[in-house]
Amino acid sequence: MTFEVPKVSYTGKIRETPLGQEGNTVTVGGESCYSFHLFEGEMPYPPKIAMEVYDSEPEDWPDTALEPFADVIKDPVAWARKCIDTYGAEMIALQLASTDPNDKDISADEAARITKEVSDAVDVPLIVWGSGNVDKDTKVLKAVCEVCEGKNLIIGPVVEGNYRAIGAAAIAYKHTVVASTPIDINLAKQLNILLGNLNVPDEKILIDPSTGALGYGLEYCYSVIERIRMAALVQEDERLQFPIISNLAKEVWKTKEVKVPESEAPLLGDMKNRGILIEALTAQCVLLAGADILVMRHPEAINLVKESIKDLMA
């Protein structure tokens, strides 16, 4: 008797979603099986990694994360170019952290200006991420949409409190939105329904189910991503058949474990390797759960995950 691998029968498919502008399009989604279950279905587009760029010099990063970008951290345009030219970034994620009212609180117009400069300088799809402050993001991301008309940016986080305003601007100026919800499959689905009701086209929606770093609630996030994929692929849940993005780097690099030097915590081992591994492991987990786009920071962590994607796709 020969052994036969039991197979899951899938009824759904993730929506193929082209990102970026014509000529520089990167497509994500399209899976007809769970992540890397290539013996059961297809994964026409391997998951992509977007490299982080910050709108101004980061203040709370450990040196281990700063070091690869030391020469460009004051200039988002140069930073983005370095990610592409030196590290081969497939996408860029511009974090508009300084728009946070509790941080530098830079104006919406200023943020839009920076975004425009970066978007003009890159030839890969650009993710633009607000500070997470619902009201400020509304102003900032609306301004960004307007200034970068037609560039098909990936705009997030769009949440229940501002989906109408940002969604409307994204429709008008033709961008893709990231629907963000706090680790809950039903809220994720509901926001996707609401965006659909607003008339945001289905090929312009990504899901961000929220991510925690390794050791900081990653298991819960893993389960939610996994369940979204199960609902989408085997349970005919159309409003969850969108690619998933995981904005994980900023979660990883704010944890205590990446910041404590070896001298203070010898048991934790080499600080640089530790940070890289925590980021790579966090990424690897959400990748296996079903993420299509990973927002990452450290080039070495990125290389590890890229290798892994290559192996798993082989």
Added chain:
Amino acid sequence: MSKIICSAAIRGARNIVGMAEAKYEEALKKWGPDQKIEFPNTTYYLPIIYGMLGIPVSTLRDVKEVMDKCNELVPATVSDNVWLPYLAPALEAGMATFFAEEIIEAIRYLEEPDFYTKGEDPLPDNIWLGAADDVIMRKRGVEFVDGTAPGFAAILGAAPSVEIAAKIAIELQEKNLYVFMCSDHEGKTMSEQLIEAGVQIGWPTRLVSFGPSYTATVFAMGFATRAAMSFGGVQPGDFVRNLRYNKDRIFAFAMPLGTVTDEWYANAAGAINWGFPTIADTPIPEILPTGICTYEHVVSNVPHDNIVAKAIEVRGLKVTVSKVDIPMSYGPAFEGERIRKDDLYFECGGGRTLGVELTISKDMTEVEDGKVEMIGPDLDQVKEGDKLPFAMVIEVAGRQMQSDFEPILERQIHHLVNYVQGIMHIGQRSIMWIRVGKAAVEKGFLLKHLGKVMHAKYHQDFGNILDKVQVKIYTEEEKVKEVIEQAKKVYKERDARVEGMTDETEETYYSCTLCQSFAPSHVCVITPERTGMCGAYNWLDCKASFEINPTGPNQPIIKGECTGPVLGQWKGITDFVYKASRQKVEQVSAYSLMNFPMTACGCFECVATILPMCNGIMVVSRDFMGMTPCGMKFTTLAGMVGGGNQTPGFLGVSKHYICSRKFLMAEGGLKRVVWLPKMLKEELAERMKPICEEMGIPDFPDMIADETIGTTEEEILPFLEEKGHPAFTMDPLM
């Protein structure tokens, strides 16, 4: 449709189409067929023609096809001796009117390039802006989509005076509406009136002076048509979706001020195609039945001081109240505050004085939104330590309001009043009790502020089901007594309504998937006689919740064919649960513990399970900490029941359901119950009475064992035998 209106609209349309024809012939002669014609800076050509017909008019040659279409659409003039429903011909006449007017305006751009300013603001020597280009449309259109501007008022003509014009404009601005102005009445225009009144006009102030002629109406309609194509993903030529998009999303209406000419009628008839009703200040005939528009089509002779409110009501526009305007902080953080004797300034209700609160629905015409009346002395007329009788009557009205929602709204008073800093609220109905602290009075708190709170919060939280809220607060003994009498009657009717509702009388049940965040495959099915197991949601709550949040966790389920009357199984319910549980739960019974029992999340009030030796059922509530006869405490049982799994023999139930006629009907109902915690038995005593009488065992509660009899089956068995508990004579449970 009124024959007078239809006849006039058709006459008007014929005039306008004739005019367009003449202009077109003249232009053709003068410029030739290759002459370009366009509205400035738009990729939507002549937008109404492009949106409705899909014809991209860019030269005079292209106009021919549109003119033919107009002539095809415009019906013959209505004859005096034929009586027919004239709706369709009038709507078609209106459509042709807009096509013709776009042609007229496009030729005007050709002949008089400087007739319009083509910008966002009026110029000193020219106030007419003309068609919005794509930049303006996109920027302003976003506001229509995200709701910061819900819609527009298309005003034709002029108000009787400059003051009235300014007042109407400001009122519309306050509702965040755009005001699109065109045409004149006896030589005067609204735009000029506003300038005379010193009101700033232009796109930035949302008072848009489109043009001096009635044909400029097409700039408003073209804006709406483009919005559907730009924001709704509607393809050019897909007129059905375009018109529906506008009806559902753009809260616009026409407001003719002054004599309604045949041409105005034609434009108004056209606007009805988009779902935009007409609200007139002159006594023209009305069209009240609902059909194309959400509510009425033409409402006339509306006084100027009421015209904005009426227009908003007829178009179904919702009022938004962003802030609770009271002198103290407001929010959930203050809900749990206690006002103790030492901090107490004033109190009412709670047995100290008479007190009552009541929410009732009224007709739209009987409620003036935002009105708060104080009848009797307020806090500024009492001294520390005083008490007053108190009655708060909240009157709500809304197109979607149903009297079934009254108790749900009324129940909110408790937490909404508690959110006020420095106020304590306890109870409801005629056992309510309010305490006001000294600190609140120092900050200037008055009882009438409670009215403001209720107005604002009802609008914020229940805007989908109500349109208007007014509040009356009484502190005079006589008046309070009157309200209490009225309230008693209302409560009695409400209770009777709930009593009278059975699972058989309703075709629709509701789902609740609120708890799927932690119990992914759990689906609650809530029927009139089986409330949610958490005790928080009954059938009416779910009904209201669905109205308020149509994409939320409470969805209506048409129960469909009954496949198991005793178990409580219906085809519609089975299908829904199968899908909503993501194929995990294949069958569910509403009334059975043993066969396909309903899954549970984790928030059930009680757990029911079997006691095999007694051939009966026990129910234990969450607040009972002790051991139970099944050998498990509540916490252990909860682990068996929760998590969205079907475990025959274990079921999460609400306290209310225990006294329902449908309680575990498949197993024999309440008669099967052999054990309850004493506390629960006492709590349910009143409600159990009628059921026991119906069973023919009025002393049945005395046959139910509790923890004072025993906490093992062996201990309670002799008691049950002695009492002659009916469970022994029933079919075996297993």
